[in-house]
Amino acid sequence: MKKTYLLLYTLLCSFFTLSGFATDMAQFRGKVVDASDQSPLVGATIYITDLKAITTTNAxxxxxxxxxxxxxxxxxxxxxxxxxxxxxxxxxxxxxxxxISLTPSIIESAEVVITGSPFSSSNKTSSLSVVTVGKTKLAQAGSTNLMDAIAKIPGVAQVSTGGAISKPVIRGLGYNRVLTMVDGAREEAQQWGDEHGIEVDQFSAARIEILKGPASLLYGSDALGGVINVIDDLVPAPGVHNGEFTSNYSTNNGLTASSLMLQGNENGFVYRGRASYKNAYGFRYKDTTVPNSGFNELNFNGMLGLNKSWGYSHLSFSRFHTNIGLVEDGPDENGNYLNEDGELISNAAAKERRLGLPYQDINHYRAALNSNFILGKGQLKTIFAFQNNIRKEFEESISEPGLNLNLKSYTYDVKYYLPNIGKWEPAFGLQGMYQDNVNKGDEFLIPDYSSNNIGAFAYLKRNFEQGAINIGARYDYKKVNGKDLNFEGEQVFSGFSNEFSNVSGSIGLAFEIAKNLVLKGNAGSGFRAPNIAELGANGRHEGTFRYEIGNNKLKQETSLQFDLGLEYNAENVSFGLNAYANRIFNYIYPGNFNNETMPFENEDGSMGTLPVYRYVQTNADLIGGEASVDFHLVKSLHFENSFAYTRGVNRANDTALPFIPAATINNEIRFEPNIKGFADSYIKVGVNNTFKQARFDSFETQTDGYTLLDAGIGTSINTKRGKLNLWITGQNLLDKQYYNHLSRYKPVNIYNPGRNITFGISVPFL
Structure with missing residues (x-):
């Protein structure tokens, strides 16, 4: 605890002494006009992301x-x-x-990319494959959590546990191979667990940027497969204070979700506060409600900061709290759910919002100091963060948790951007993390452990008229110490100490080979040290229907990926093509080999068995691609189409890798009528096709293909305080009964959620 208090004290002192900086106040002026007739454009939004600066044009x-x-x-x-x-x-x-002259366009331009490189850049000058999703589309997705909202993006999938938990998968890689960034700091919340979701308030995301492919150069271990960057809103312009209330209701599981936000900027002193609440009962498919699959959340987050001519410094803090019901057994042969006494659980009982045993109780605390100091012509960006993840699983008692994990993480990220050397933009960075995990319950899955890792990188980028090139290199070192644990006279874990190190690099090119046609290529290496579950697990993993055994002899994973893309954006049509080949050395995965099982005692004293999953390694190949074509032949009509495919190969025996998502084709027609008195009106219909997954590992089963019908309608009303947004989103409207290949409930014959209709409203005030 002393380390925690010391870090928080340092963060607070650093933050509040910034106001003493001697700086010269400055302003940057300009004008935005229509390119054709030079008429002024009123209400255009101007951003400088690296300065957290924003404003709008006047009359x-x-x-x-x-x-x-x-x-x-x-x-x-x-x-x-x-x-x-x-x-x-x-x-x-x-x-x-x-x-600045703007030209009319009926196609939405790609957003500025800040995830894929140290430098903020337009999509034209980024060599990496990056997709962005804005706040409006996130809200209109009708999702139950943040990762569920982006799962239809080509190349992105999710490992789901009912409606409450979703883990991102990018091009067939998930868990600790995909890094989630929040408030500029890496998310550290026991990501090794199948039923461990992302502890982020979904209402706080103004935009999500998804980097597909290895990002170890910039982020180190755990970014071997890609990055999910959750970005909060820029604060308002000086003198502006406003707020927003958002609420929605979903019919499938009775989800009620609401959020209240206040923010402002008083001459460079900026603030934001948000409170959110969600509550749902069990999700439904056809005429069946899955008992004890509900959840609730209560989240608070805030930010205080300074935006001055020397740069900015923002101190953010949050508390994420959720309770999630865990389903122990699937239905019987008649499709009915029974309690421990063998009695039928009615749909009415399954819809109770009170959770039964077993369930998770999770608290995640986060504090981060995010700053950018302008030093002459250079910039110094720093992020210091502390996180405390307290994960409790109640199995036999509502007062005493069985599994009780307490993880503390201290992270730092320091980058210096030198003044340009000719046309080259150089940057150097130092990043690191210290973690300490303690078991406080009487059931154990992973040992107590501490880990320490540090990485340093150098990066060069050169912009030119037709695009940009970039190159970089990085060194990482990580040490993990697992501790002995004896309980009631028996040894549960044996201590171990492992060290991992790696040199990684990346080189990329973005080049406009013709008007509006950009070619992108990137070659990069990735690195991932084994996580604590892979190294030291030994226990029953509640909610995943298996017993896990780790292996402290595992080696680090390394990868080499080649990515090639072609993007075209014209007045009435746009398309994108991406192909990739990713070879992973010492790929780690869990498997149930030779039908190994482990006996366990049920709550009623009867005995059962669980399949034993052991962690092993192989060399692996992941190859695939994504394609998208959007037609805008009529100004108000959009026809959007996408395709994604990933093939995973175990090179040891030329068989399929486990947990690879099936190929998908998604189509959507969106009509945006111009209605007097309303703005941003739309009607959309989508068809989502998922192919049969016929390639699977020996302990998996085939998953049939399926087609889902979605639809939505929405509009906005301009008010003096901003836009009032209304929307209705329908998912799986035909109530299709299906399994997703990555659903954690598939092995016990629990289908994915059925028909769901979400009603939403967002109201500005102040």
Whole structure:
């Protein structure tokens, strides 16, 4: 605890002493006009993401960005509905008074990418495959959690446990191979668990950026498969204070979800506060409600910060709390759910919002200090964070947890951006993390352990008129100490100490080979040290229907991936093609070999058995691709189509890798009528096709293909305080009964959720 208090004290002292910086206040002015007739565009939004600066144009199309440096080069982004997004690096010293002309477009331009490289850049100058999802689409997805909202993006899937838990999978890689970033810091919440979701308030995400492919160069271990970057809103312009109330209701599991947010900017002092609550009973398929599959959440988060001409510094803090019911058994041969006395559980009883045993109780606390200091022509970006994940699983008693894990994580990330060396942009970084995990219950799955890792990288990027090239290298070192554990005279875990190190690199190119046609290529290596469950697990994993045994002799995973993409964005059509080949050395996966089982005692004293899963290694190949084609032949009509395929191969025996998502084709028609008195109106119909997964490992089973019908309708009403948004989203409208190949409930014959209709409203105030 002393380390915790010391870190928090350091963060607070660093933050509140920033106000004493001697700085020169500066403003950057400009004007935004229509390219065809030079008429002013009122209400256009102007961003400089690296400075957390935002403003809008007035009635004359003019804007003023306050509290920005008097000089320096930064990426400026201008957005206006119905126009192509403008993004360009501007010199705040020499280009003050800039006039920006926007051209009309019926195609939404790609958002600025900040995940894939240290430098904020437009999609045209990023060599990596990055997809962004904005706040509006996240809300209209009708999802039960944040990862569920992005699971239809080509190349992205989810390992689901009912409606409450979703774990991201990118191009066939998930768990500790996909890194989630929140508030600029890596999420550390026992990601090794199948039924361990992402502890993030879904209402706090203004945008999610998904980096597909190895990102070990920038993030170190656990980014071997990609990155999910959860980004909060930029604070309002100086002098602006506002708020928003959002609420929705879903019919499938009675989900009620609401969030209240307040934020403001008083001459560079910025703040934001949010409180959110969610509650759901068991999810349903056909005429069956799955008992004890409900959940509830109560989340609080806030931010205090300074936006000044020397840069910015924001202190964010959050508390995420959730209770999640765990399903122990599937239905009987007649499709009915029975209690421990063998009695039928009615649908009415299954819809009770009170959770029964077993269930999880999770608290995740996070504090992060995110800063960017302008030092002459250079920049120093720092992120210091502390997280405490307290995970309890109640199995036999509602007062005493069986499994009780307490994980503390201290992370730091320091990057320095040197002034340009000619046309080259250099950056250097130092990152690290210290963790300590303690068992406080009387049931055990992983040992007490501590880990310490550190990494350093160097990165170079060169922008030119037709695109950009980049190159980088990194070194990582990680040490894991597992501790002995004896309980009631028996040894549960034997101590071990493992060290891992790796050199990784990346080289990429983005080049506009013709007007609106961009070719992207990237070759990168990845690295991942084994997680604590893979190294030291020994116990029954509640909620996953198996007994796990780790292996402390495992080696680190390394990978080499080649990615090639082609993107075209014209006035009425856009398309994207991506192909990749990823070879992973010492790929780690759990398997049930030779039908090995472990006996266990049920609550009623009867004996049962669980399959034993052991962690092993092999060399593996993952190859595949994604394609998307969007037609906009009529201004108000959009026809969007996408395809994704991943093939996993165990090179030891040329068989399938386990837990690989099936191929998908998604189609959506979206009509956006122009209705007087309303804005952003739409009607959409989507057909989502998932193919049969006929390639599976020996302990898996085939999963049949299925087709789901979705639809939605929504609109906005302009008010003096902003837009009031209304929407209705329907999912699986034909109430199809199906299994997803990555559902954790499939082995016990529990289907995925059936028909669901979500009603949503977002109301601005202040």
């Amino acid at each position: 004359q199309g003019e804007f003023v960005l306050k509290n920005v440096p008097a000089k320096g080069k930064f990426l400026l982004e201008v957005r206006y509905v119905g126009y192509r997004t403008y993004s360009s690096v501007v010199d705040l010293g020499s280009q003050n008074g800039l006039s």
